[in-house]
Amino acid sequence: MTKRKWLVQTAVVLTASMMLGACSGNNGTNGGNTNTPPPAAGEGNTSESGGEGTRSVGGLTLPIAQDKLELTLWSPSGGNFRGTDFNEKHSFQKMEENTNIHIAFQHTTEASAEAFNLMMSSGQLTDIIYSDVWGTEATKYGNWGALLPLEDLLAEHAPNFSKILDENPDIRGQITSPEGHIYYLPNLALASEDLTQMFPQIRQDWLDKLELPMPETTDDWYETLKAFREQDPNGNGSQDEIPLVTVSLENIMFLFAPAFGVEYGFFVDNGEVKYGPADPRFQEVVSYLRKLYDERLLDPNYLVDNTFQSLTEKVTTDKAGAWFGWSGSYMGNFTTLMEGKHETFKISPVLPPKGPNGDQRHASFRWQAAAHGLAVSSQTPNPVEVVKWLDYQYSEEGILLNNFGVEDISYELVDGEPVYKEEVTHPSNGLTNTQELLNHTIGGGSWATVADPRYAEQIRIANGQTENPLELYSDFLDFDAKMPPVQFTTEESDITVPLMADIQTFVAETVNAMIMGRGAVEDYASVITQMEQMGINQVLEQYQAAYERFKSQS
Amino acid sequence: MALPSKTASRTRSAGKFSPLLRRMVANRYLYLMLLPPILFFLIFEYKPMYGALIAFKQFNPYLGIENSPWIGFRNFEKFFESYYFWRLLKNTFLMSFYSLIIIFPASVAFALLLNELRVKKFKSAIQTISYLPHFISLIVICGMIIDFTKPGGIINSLLLWIGIVNEPIQFLILPEWFRSIYVGSGLWQSLGWNSIIYLAALSGINPSLYEAAVIDGAGRWKQLLNVTLPGILPTVLILLILNVGTLLNVGWDKIILLYNPSTYITADVISTFVYRRGVMEADYSFTAAVGLFNSVINFTLLVIANRISRKTTDSSLW
Numbered sequence: 017m018t019k020r021k022w023l024v025q026t027a028v029v030l031t032a033s034m035m036l037g038a039c040s041g042n043n044g045t046n047g048g049n050t051n052t053p054p055p056a057a058g059e060g061n062t063s064e065s066g067g068e069g070t071r072s073v074g075g076l077t078l079p080i081a082q083d084k085l086e087l088t089l090w091s092p093s094g095g096n097f098r099g100t101d102f103n104e105k106h107s108f109q110k111m112e113e114n115t116n117i118h119i120a121f122q123h124t125t126e127a128s129a130e131a132f133n134l135m136m137s138s139g140q141l142t143d144i145i146y147s148d149v150w151g152t153e154a155t156k157y158g159n160w161g162a163l164l165p166l167e168d169l170l171a172e173h174a175p176n177f178s179k180i181l182d183e184n185p186d187i188r189g190q191i192t193s194p195e196g197h198i199y200y201l202p203n204l205a206l207a208s209e210d211l212t213q214m215f216p217q218i219r220q221d222w223l224d225k226l227e228l229p230m231p232e233t234t235d236d237w238y239e240t241l242k243a244f245r246e247q248d249p250n251g252n253g254s255q256d257e258i259p260l261v262t263v264s265l266e267n268i269m270f271l272f273a274p275a276f277g278v279e280y281g282f283f284v285d286n287g288e289v290k291y292g293p294a295d296p297r298f299q300e301v302v303s304y305l306r307k308l309y310d311e312r313l314l315d316p317n318y319l320v321d322n323t324f325q326s327l328t329e330k331v332t333t334d335k336a337g338a339w340f341g342w343s344g345s346y347m348g349n350f351t352t353l354m355e356g357k358h359e360t361f362k363i364s365p366v367l368p369p370k371g372p373n374g375d376q377r378h379a380s381f382r383w384q385a386a387a388h389g390l391a392v393s394s395q396t397p398n399p400v401e402v403v404k405w406l407d408y409q410y411s412e413e414g415i416l417l418n419n420f421g422v423e424d425i426s427y428e429l430v431d432g433e434p435v436y437k438e439e440v441t442h443p444s445n446g447l448t449n450t451q452e453l454l455n456h457t458i459g460g461g462s463w464a465t466v467a468d469p470r471y472a473e474q475i476r477i478a479n480g481q482t483e484n485p486l487e488l489y490s491d492f493l494d495f496d497a498k499m500p501p502v503q504f505t506t507e508e509s510d511i512t513v514p515l516m517a518d519i520q521t522f523v524a525e526t527v528n529a530m531i532m533g534r535g536a537v538e539d540y541a542s543v544i545t546q547m548e549q550m551g552i553n554q555v556l557e558q559y560q561a562a563y564e565r566f567k568s569q570s
Numbered sequence: 571m572a573l574p575s576k577t578a579s580r581t582r583s584a585g586k587f588s589p590l591l592r593r594m595v596a597n598r599y600l601y602l603m604l605l606p607p608i609l610f611f612l613i614f615e616y617k618p619m620y621g622a623l624i625a626f627k628q629f630n631p632y633l634g635i636e637n638s639p640w641i642g643f644r645n646f647e648k649f650f651e652s653y654y655f656w657r658l659l660k661n662t663f664l665m666s667f668y669s670l671i672i673i674f675p676a677s678v679a680f681a682l683l684l685n686e687l688r689v690k691k692f693k694s695a696i697q698t699i700s701y702l703p704h705f706i707s708l709i710v711i712c713g714m715i716i717d718f719t720k721p722g723g724i725i726n727s728l729l730l731w732i733g734i735v736n737e738p739i740q741f742l743i744l745p746e747w748f749r750s751i752y753v754g755s756g757l758w759q760s761l762g763w764n765s766i767i768y769l770a771a772l773s774g775i776n777p778s779l780y781e782a783a784v785i786d787g788a789g790r791w792k793q794l795l796n797v798t799l800p801g802i803l804p805t806v807l808i809l810l811i812l813n814v815g816t817l818l819n820v821g822w823d824k825i826i827l828l829y830n831p832s833t834y835i836t837a838d839v840i841s842t843f844v845y846r847r848g849v850m851e852a853d854y855s856f857t858a859a860v861g862l863f864n865s866v867i868n869f870t871l872l873v874i875a876n877r878i879s880r881k882t883t884d885s886s887l888w
Contacts, residue, residue, distance in 0.1 A: 133852040137631045156852075161632040265831075317721060319830045320742045394632075517847045518653040521838070524831035532743065532832060550653050 073411040075175030079116035080404045086118045087402060089390075090135060091146035093123035096462055098454035100125075106422040107457035114413070117405050119144075136162060141393035143402050146464075147200075151387025154191075154199035155503040164392040164399060165197035173400055174407035176414075177201065180466070189569040190385035194505045194562070201406050201464045202389035205382065210469050211493060212486040214380040216271050216368065217347055218338040221360035222249035233370045234275050234304060241313040244337040252334075259313045259337040261330050263322050265528065267340040268305065268314065274379045275371030276300045280527075282499040282559060283379075289499065289559040293523045294547045299540035300372070305531045319528060334358065338366075340380075343472070343486060344450060348479045352448060365485035368492050378492035383501055390464040409465040419460035419468035426456035434470065441478035449478055502562040512558050515551040522550060625859035638855075645859035654843065662839040666817045668753045673760060674813060678806055680761055681768035682798065686790070700762025712827035715755050716742065742828065745836040751828070752837075767809065768802055775801035807885040815872030818864045840864065 071078050093100055102108050102121045112118050122142055124131045132147055136157055145163075147153070157163050170177055181188050184206060191198050205211055223230065223240070226247050231240045241259035243249075250257060262268050269280030269292075277285075278292040278301060292298055308314040315321070315330075324345075330336040331350050339346065347363050354361040370376040390409075392402050408414045420427040420434045427434045436453070443452035453459065453475070460467040476484065504512065526543055529535045594601055620635070625645055627638040649655065680700070687693040703711070718724050721738035729735045741747045779797045788796065822841035829837035840860060848857030872887075880886035 129850055133849065137852060137854060139631045139634075160630050316740070317743075319832055320716060320720070320740075322830075513851055513853070514648050514652070514847070517851075521654065521831075521834060521846075525834045528830075528832045534832075 073176070073408065073413050074179065076404060076407050076411055078114055078408075080401055080408070081116045084116055084118060085398065085401055086120055087144060087396075087398065087405065088120045088122060088142035089144040089146065090122045090124075090142040092125070092128075092131070093121075094125055096454075097458065098451060102458065105455065105457055106425050107417040110417055110422045111408070111414070115405055115408055117401065119405075141395060143393055143396040143398065144406070145391050145393065146388070147391065148388035150200040150202070150389055150391055151190075151385075151501040152503065154391060155193040155195075155197075156506070156509065157391070158193055158195075158197055158199040159506050161394055163199045164394045164396065165199060166201070166392060166403065167192075167196070167198045169399060169403040170198065170407075173403045174410075176407050176411040180204065180206075180410055184384060186383075187385045189566055190383050190501050192569055193503050194508075194565055200389045200391035201409075202385040202387070203461065203464060203467060204384055204386070204410075205461075205467045206384060207469055208493065209484065209487045209490045210467060210472070211381040211384070212378065212489040213382055214267065214270065214340055214342050214346075215378065215485060215489055216338065216340050216366040217363050218366050219244075219249070219336075220362040220364035222337055223364075225249050225251075225360075230364070230366060231369065232367070234272060234372065237272075237369050238304075238307065238313070241308065241337065242311065245311070245313055249337065250334040256335055257337055258315045258330055258335050260308065261315045261327050261336040261339050262318055263324055263327050265318070265524075265531075268318075269301070270380045271340045272304060272369065273298075273301050274377045275369045275375050276304070277371065277373065277375045279379055279499075284497055284499055284563065287496075289556055289563050291519075291547075291552055291556060293527060294544050294552045294556075296541070296544065299537060302527060302530050302540060303537045306533065306537055309531050310533060314531075328353070332357075334361075343476070347485065348476065348481065349448070351481070352479060365488055367488060376492065377494045377497060378489045379498065381489070381493050381498070385501070387501060388462065406464060409463065415460070415466045415468060418458055418463050418465040419471045421453070421456035426453065436474050436478075441474065449475055499559075500563070500566050502559070502566045504558065504562050508558040508562060512555050515555050519547060519550050519552055519555070522547065622858055622862055624855045625862045627855055629855040629858075631854075641855075645856050646863060648856060649860050649863065652843075654838065657835070658838060658840050658843050661836060662818055662820050662841075665749060665752060665820050665839055668749055669756055670813055670817070672753055673757050673764065674810065676757060677761055677764035678768055678802075681765040681772060681802075682794065684765065684769060685772045685798070686794075697762065700765070702762070703759045704763040706759075708823055709827065711755065711759060712824060715751065715828060719751065742830070743832050745833045748829065748833045748837045752824070756824075768805065771802040771805040772798065803883070804885040807879050807883060808887065811872065811875045811879055811887055814875040815868050817871050818867050 069079075091097070091102070093102065099105060100123065102123075103112075103119070108119065124135075129149070132149070135141070136145075139162075141162060154163065158165065170181075184204075187202075187204065188198075191200065191202055193199060218231070218240075222228075222244060226243050226249055228240055228243055229236075231237045244257050244259040245255065248255065248257070260268070266280060273279050273292060277297045278290075278295050280292050280301075282289055282291055284290070292301075305314065309316065327336070327339065328350070331339070332353050341347065347365070351361070351363060368376055368378045390406060392399065392406075396402055409418060416423075416434060420436065421440075423429065423434075425437075426440050427436050429435075436449075440452050440456065441449050443449060445452070447455075453471075460471050472486075473484065526535065530537050530540075623635055624638065626640060626642060627635070628641045628644075629635070629638045652658075684693060684697065687696070719741035720726065721740060725741070726735075726738040730738065739747070741751060775798065779801070780793060783793050783797050818840065820839045820841055822839070822845045825837055825839060825842050826845060829842070844857050844860050848854065848860070876887050
């Protein structure tokens with residue numbers, strides 16, 4: 017009897033769950049599902065007949081969906097994004113209210129390229145996909161058929177984004193594939209002083225103590241670092257200073273290579289694409305760094321001890337003298353960490369060094385359109401709503417939500433200007449203000465939206481930095497010398513990808529070995545010959561073609 | 571298995587296949603127990619072999635395996651044409667080979683030593699301690715290796731203190747140290763765990779053989795040579811053959827965590843190359859081609875090792 021009863025119960029449960037499954041299957045993404053009640057009949061009628069309850073944001077009609085619509089979005093979480101579910105952020109809650117679209121986030125805890133690649137290759141995509149590699153990879157996935165070409169939908173349904181494109185014509189070229197498609201909407205920074213990323217930073221109090229001037233040339237840098245090493249600026253009686261610290265060779269290259277007229281990667285020299293390590297001038301960079309390494313001015317352990325954590329430790333234990341880093345996570349962060357722990361601790365930004373031939377420019381900056389942003393799956397059943405939701409991110413209201421959060425929760429309007437509340441700029445819960453802000457919103461720099469300069473400015477001032485270090489570099493950004501975010505056709509990448517895999521291995525290996533004193537720097541010409549044998553010239557041909565196509569588009 | 575043959579002989583007249591059927595019915599529970607492993611192999615080992623087809627295609631997940639265009643041996647050519655092909659092959663082989671000739675005999679020796687211990691408590695304490703590293707996550711192991719081998723780490727401090735070196739050695743930056751670190755830490759990680767199977771083989775040796783040896787006047791050493799070693803030799807040989815069959819499979823995870831550009835010259839192996847070139851670039855046809863190439867080489871080595879073993883001793887896989 018009991019057995020029979022059990023069977024009946026199981027059958028009931030099974031049927032019920034199958035019916036539920038069928039229901040949600042029918043509804044698909046339209047499902048208001050369990051936690052949202054279906055909209056009342058009356059409500060639907062009024063907005064349909066009279067357009068009541070609707071409003072326009074820069075030409076985009078809100079709410080986007082009459083009935084609650086659910087869209088899925090894949091994105092890493094944690095790290096720079098903070099939080100395990102973006103729907104916990106006030107900004108996204110408010111967006112759902114305004115657009116009547118619920119975003120079901122699918123998060124990976126790691127921002128790893130593997131996770132992204134596997135997801136893209138699974139063939140099962142969410143409606144919207146976040147990635148920080150769209151700048152270079154969107155074309156490939158577009159050609160696979162994974163991504164929806166957006167250009168026509170944008171023209172028709174995205175008034176806000178289209179307006180930005182019209183006002184900033186360069187952006188279109190930066191996100192258009194060789195075939196003329198737009199596959200992703202990027203993070204945007206519009207003013208030129210917001211484009212600088214990392215920059216050289218030095219211990220101002222060490223300079224003052226040793227009565228040294230701010231280094232201006234590469235030779236000055238050598239002398240300054242040497243003084244840091246020899247004259248015990250931290251005053252503990254032992255030579256434990258590590259004058260120059262870094263998390264990667266790339267950052268050191270950003271600092272010094274432009275002073276010698278090159279970069280550690282592709283760059284443009286009078287309209288001609290070049291690969292830095294294959295340029296004869298690169299020998300000078302290597303021999304300069306070799307000298308720094310040999311005299312222990314560059315962290316002797318830079319290749320192994322390469323985490324931000326250990327760099328932070330070297331800075332906060334008063335051992336590091338200079339580095340190349342971000343305004344917030346390096347300069348601001350270190351200053352906050354040392355507050356009250358060190359009497360004189362002060363970091364100053366340094367202008368890019370001038371090289372022996374007078375070259376001086378700053379290479380670490382972004383384009384207006386970043387490589388990160390949101391793309392749309394070709395399989396989405398609601399392309400129009402998706403594009404409208406994306407457009408909302410670029411509306412005045414969306415930009416404010418993404419950068420500042422929700423009014424009266426994280427910011428207030430003072431004379432029409434958004435100003436973060438005291439709880440955000442000076443949180444009492446032990447978090448830094450950047451962290452606290454990311455509890456409220458996604459952050460204007462990391463999403464498909466426009467980065468609001470007032471965000472960085474207010475956080476910086478709250479941290480006691482009155483000047484904007486980034487402004488220093490505006491004059492040194494050479495937009496013609498930086499390799500633009502070109503996209504390659506399938507034929508082009510079939511040539512470049514396998515060749516560059518070997519060449520990059522070769523370069524990383526050879527350059528590091530030479531800096532560490534293995535291999536003769538004088539023989540650098542033979543390194544270049546080797547690269548030519550490995551096919552660097554073929555690669556450069558493809559880059560040149562892509563570059564010229566890029567130029568003609570924008 | 572006496573029962574089925576009896577049944578079979580009694581019903582020989584009843585058609586060609588029925589004896590087998592009848593045997594299967596008679597031993598249905600045994601067959602039922604066989605089912606899960608057969609299914610396992612079908613689903614997880616044989617079915618995926620179909621996917622190896624993408625090695626000969628330009629795989630696009632949105633077209634599927636079926637509809638992706640054939641490109642013949644292009645992916646294999648890409649691998650063979652790589653500037654680093656021979657170096658990768660050499661590094662992979664050496665890394666594996668050193669692991670094999672050091673870790674394999676060490677595990678056998680360790681099991682024999684443990685077997686000679688007579689104090690029960692001491693023996694099990696040593697066993698437990700030697701298994702422990704096997705259970706530590708690889709990430710943690712590599713973190714420990716990095717910390718220990720740093721210029722200010724425990725190994726360098728020790729060497730400086732004894733006076734063997736005057737300057738700390740940059741172990742993880744010097745390519746000549748990489749294989750030693752890899753194999754040395756591998757030994758520490760797997761010595762105890764690998765010895766378990768030999769301990770099991772040792773406990774299977776008939777005690778009367780030892781009694782007979784003692785009566786014949788054999789000491790501990792002679793017992794080891796004439797009873798213990800021949801007793802576990804078949805197990806050792808089978809495991810050796812199986813190990814040879816995975817010679818080209820060097821895991822990428824530990825190497826990825828320990829290597830850097832300055833040690834590529836000795837540390838870069840096929841799997842790390844595939845990781846950088848295939849997985850990071852999402853070129854799965856290429857990774858499949860390399861995987862297939864590895865399997866062919868491994869299989870060849872396995873067949874050769876098995877043949878040698880069969881010729882020289884009586885033990886072999888088939």
